[in-house]
Amino acid sequence: MDRAKGTAALEKAFDVLEPIGVASGEIEGQRLATQLGLPRATMYRLLSMLVDRGTVLPCRHKQ
Numbered sequence: 001m002d003r004a005k006g007t008a009a010l011e012k013a014f015d016v017l018e019p020i021g022v023a024s025g026e027i028e029g030q031r032l033a034t035q036l037g038l039p040r041a042t043m044y045r046l047l048s049m050l051v052d053r054g055t056v057l058p059c060r061h062k063q
Helices: 001-021 031-036 041-051
Strands: none
Touching: 001 031, 001 041, 031 041
16 A cells, blocks of 8 residues: 555544544434545445444444
8 A cells, every 4th residue: 555545544534533532422424524524435435444443333323
């Protein structure tokens, strides 16, 4: 992986983790995408990676 791309992905992951960490409950991917100004597809790709690694739990509420 290109170092610059890896750094950018890591920064985005931390950007996603910050609002999750301070949320009082579940927070949905669409809300995070809007809040962070990320495309929905990017947000769900990042969330999927974080869930796969056990860093965050998936939302129990599915639309």
